[in-house]
Amino acid sequence: MYTLFFSPGACSLASHIALIEAGLSFELKRLKFAENEQRSPDFLKVNPKGRVPALVTDQGTLSESPAILTFIAQMAPEKKLVPADPFGLARVQAFNSFIASTVHVNHAHGRRASRWADEPGSIEDMKRKVPATMRDCFQLIEADLQDGSWVMGGEFTIADIYLFVMETWLAGDGVDINEFPKVKAHFERMSARASVQKALADEAAA
Numbered sequence: 001m002y003t004l005f006f007s008p009g010a011c012s013l014a015s016h017i018a019l020i021e022a023g024l025s026f027e028l029k030r031l032k033f034a035e036n037e038q039r040s041p042d043f044l045k046v047n048p049k050g051r052v053p054a055l056v057t058d059q060g061t062l063s064e065s066p067a068i069l070t071f072i073a074q075m076a077p078e079k080k081l082v083p084a085d086p087f088g089l090a091r092v093q094a095f096n097s098f099i100a101s102t103v104h105v106n107h108a109h110g111r112r113a114s115r116w117a118d119e120p121g122s123i124e125d126m127k128r129k130v131p132a133t134m135r136d137c138f139q140l141i142e143a144d145l146q147d148g149s150w151v152m153g154g155e156f157t158i159a160d161i162y163l164f165v166m167e168t169w170l171a172g173d174g175v176d177i178n179e180f181p182k183v184k185a186h187f188e189r190m191s192a193r194a195s196v197q198k199a200l201a202d203e204a205a206a
Helices: 012-022 041-046 065-075 086-108 120-144 158-169 181-191 194-205
Strands: 002-006 026-030 054-057 060-063
Touching: 002 012, 012 065, 012 158, 012 194, 026 194, 041 054, 054 065, 060 065, 065 086, 065 158, 086 120, 086 158, 120 181, 158 181, 181 194
Parallel strands: 002 026
Antiparallel strands: 002 054, 054 060
8 A cells, every 4th residue: 555645736646646556555644735734744755845745655655656657557457558678668758857857947937936045036037937848848849749549659658647637737727728739639538537536536525
C-alpha cells in the first residue's frame, strides 16, 4: 500500500492518475495549501522540500513527479506505462524532464515568483511573461505531437499523464488551448479516460 500526498490542482494529480492506471493500491492524504500544511512539521518529516507530490513506499518516500511516475510504471510493468526499450524510455524521460524543468517552472513564475525574486517589479515582470513562455513550450509540444496519437506515438505512457496536468493549467496561464489543435485533441482524449475522471472526482471530494 502506497500513500500519496497531494493537493487539488497541483502536479500531484499526475501521480494520482498514474497510480490508478497502474492498478496499485494506495491511499490519499490531502494537504491544504491555503492553510500552509505543506510547511507543517509533520509533512516536512515526510518531504523536507515541503512540496507535493510525495509518495510513501515501504522503501522510503519519493518526491519529484518524473521519479514518482517512472517508479509507478515500473511497479506495474504489465500496464506498459513506459516503453520496454532503452531508447523509448529515454524519450519518455526527456519529455517529462522538459515538463518538470521548463513548463512547470514557467507556470510557477505566475504564482510563486517570490521563489526567484524579491523586488516587486521583478515579480510582476515574471508574472507578465507567463503566457508567452507557456505558449512557447506548447508550440514545441504541438509540433512533436502526431495526429490522433499519444505523446510517444501509438502507445499511452506516463508522458501523457504528465502533459495532461500541464494542459489543465493553460487557461489559468492566459493561453487558449484552441491555439494548439493537437494538444487540445490530446486533452480531450485524456479527459475521457476513466482514470482521469476518477482522480479528479476523488480529489474534488477529498
